[in-house]
Amino acid sequence: MSKENQLEKPSDEDRARATPENLAKMWKYVRHFAEKSGTHLHPHPEITEFLVIGLARHIDELGRPLCPCNFYPDKVEEARSSTWICACDEMQRYKYCHCLLFVTEEGLPITEYLPKDHEGRDIYGVVNDPTPDKGRALGRLEEKQGRHLEKRKAS
Numbered sequence: 001m002s003k004e005n006q007l008e009k010p011s012d013e014d015r016a017r018a019t020p021e022n023l024a025k026m027w028k029y030v031r032h033f034a035e036k037s038g039t040h041l042h043p044h045p046e047i048t049e050f051l052v053i054g055l056a057r058h059i060d061e062l063g064r065p066l067c068p069c070n071f072y073p074d075k076v077e078e079a080r081s082s083t084w085i086c087a088c089d090e091m092q093r094y095k096y097c098h099c100l101l102f103v104t105e106e107g108l109p110i111t112e113y114l115p116k117d118h119e120g121r122d123i124y125g126v127v128n129d130p131t132p133d134k135g136r137a138l139g140r141l142e143e144k145q146g147r148h149l150e151k152r153k154a155s
Helices: 020-037 045-062 075-081 089-094 119-124 137-145
Strands: none
Touching: 020 045, 045 075, 089 137
16 A cells, blocks of 8 residues: 555554543444444454544543544434434444444445435445345334334433
């Protein structure tokens, strides 16, 4: 990889933005969730580490692993809503991770289950799920019950 194409690696200063306990907790979680959902962590470890740091930092600040890839007018209220708590609604429903934390082995987000007008389909096209027997717990339950379900809000 040429110098201009190299990714910046997280520094010790970046890592210090979250407590070691929550970093360890999030590393354990993302590894387990990737296996459980039939996905892979991003093939560039720098991307995965920055995302894990962001999730751990949000646990420190908000008590919950709020997705670090969005802008929130009110992070506290967003953390209560649960929509963007990792694994977010899109991941639970469609097996789509807009952060690119949970992806195919090639580093692409799974878009097969997304609504046809979703921006993920526009950007990546249809990326088939290599492990359709894993993941999508909320999506499978919705299909079984024939209705839209909401994750519980935090109190």
